[in-house]
Amino acid sequence: MNEPDKKRIWSEYQKEIADDHYFYVRSCIRQSFFPGSEQFFLHLIRDILGKDIYENPSHTTCTGIGYHTDIVPFQTIMTVVARHFALMKESGYKNIAISCVTSFGIYTEIIETWKHFPEELEKTREYLLKATGREFDIPENMAHTSDIVYKFRNEIASKAKFRLVNKKTGEPLKVVEHIGCHYSKMFPKYGVGGAEFPKVLSGMIEAWGGEVIDYPERRHCCGFGFRQYIVQANRGYSLSNSVKKFESMKPFKPDFIITNCPGCNMFMDKWQYTIREMEGRTYGENGLSIPVLTYEEVAGLVLGMNPWELGLQYHMVQPEPLLDKMGVEYSKSDKFITKDGKPLPAPEKLINV
């Protein structure tokens, strides 16, 4: 790998990311399956980096999953997104921070549509006004929340309590990064580093001491792919895509996978459980599975957060082997209790424990 040229490619895809004052829009999947990520993101931005971020309680789903499964028409989703922009305008913000890659793709697609077909923008304004009485502005700056973490990766590195280094060997941890198709494959110019050699996650990994693995199926879909999964008859196709990725990354012995997209995290995590159950195959070292973390979770570990407050225990593949490698201390007894000491339901078939 020719590093100078890789950096040159990345340098051509730098995007402007707002420095402060974000209007936050959440992800349906992340709120449901690993809510610690979004919780930590807000803590990171507000309390650790000292920035202003606001979320409006009237915010709803972007309806992206319905759109990609042909349930929600384009005019409808444009109006839903326009409503989010109206909430942002009413709240006095101009920089949107989107927590979900699917939503980010939707927002990008809609704004591009409005640029090329101004009549669609006018129609959407009319629909929204008639339906809700609201008016909206297009955001001045649109970033995925990983873009924001990427922007502040060096500040995070300067406050790090742990680095992405194997404490015993001193070697950098080997990391698979997966940006998710809808982050930049549709519109490479809106992703940090473009689509082929994206920088958004690899930039974080390198800043925090890890080493990114470039494996043959790096660009391949995680297996989610909406129709592949949501149409039940296609789930075998979803699974086979994930298998292809795992088989390809296995020889490189990754210590963990970092994901950008809610769906990718869910599928790369949960399909490892499924494959293990179906065929007994695992893809980590010593018969273990590979932990799959969000970028906020990785940032949280680097900053010394309690892994159970980050919610790492709610992934299917448990993080203990990774925590041991990094030297992160954790309490076994606190894993499934609430902050005020009440027991939480513990999953029955945890992997890697």
Add this chain to the structure above:
Amino acid sequence: MNSMVDVLVIGGGVAGMEAAGQLARSGYSVILAEKEPLTGGHLKNWYHLFPDRRDGNEVGEYLDNLVKNKNIEIRNNTCITGITGRKGKFTATASDGQVVEAEAVIVATGFDLFDSRRKEEYGYGIYPNVITSADLEKMFRNGSVKLADGGVPARIGFIHCVGSRDEKVGNLYCSKLCCITAVKQAMEVHEKISGVKTFCFYMDMRMGGAYYEEIYREAQEKYGVSFIRGKVSEVSQGYNGRLVIKAEDTLAGRPLRMELDMVVLMAGMEMSDAGEILAGKSSLRRGENRFFSTADNHTASNRSNLKGVFYAGTCTAPMNITESISHARAAVTEVVSYLREKKQRDE
């Protein structure tokens, strides 16, 4: 430095040299302005030429001898950046401040090879064993085809249409020469490396020139080159360091994944930077393909929109060497007629 000549030829590649030489033979005074230190253009870098696989130097020597004429002043390191004036007298300025005045101008600014780094999915400049067709020609000239670590490749893939017929990079046109170049290079690789396996990934095999189809057949029958109809979607590197390509074999209707030691990108042709600069500082029109636009596709392919300014060679569209030479000679015919008519009018 001000100079006045009959004809200024801009570009000292194949077409420019041929045009300058033929004009000089007819007694016209010519300044041949070449932006590089040496004339010869891309031909300097080619090893063997298709279809007969003669040494490219032979054609180079022919052109060098042609421009050794007292009527030609060759100005190397001279990049013409603009032309002004109209029928009768043109003033051209160079980036170093030189000024040339001429009664007629032939623009022969040629082409640039597509920068293969723009097709990021192929990893040119990132994976050391992903090279371009031009890089392979250099290896041929240096005598051996080697991997970055000095090893000998056992499996080589050729990817056609890199930067051609590709909406994503903004080039809808066919560069015409890449298919035949891939066929020629695959055969030459077989001659240099015993037992090598070669695979050409193509969209369509466009064998439109004289004897092209014959060597395409020879490549299959005599050398065993495999031709796979399908565009490669990406190149990456496997755990063992070998390149891994993904494609679809559209004849078999199957996705395909293959390990290769070397990948050769058949880089297409684009309007040259020199042509871009000139176009930016003159009123010469350009086509949708960004090359210079001729006055008439059929009957005036050497004429520009400016009377007295003519085109020769690949500044108007992709051409092979034979076509470039023919186009240059046709340009000379146009210039000679123009100058004679002008002289009659002036008298």
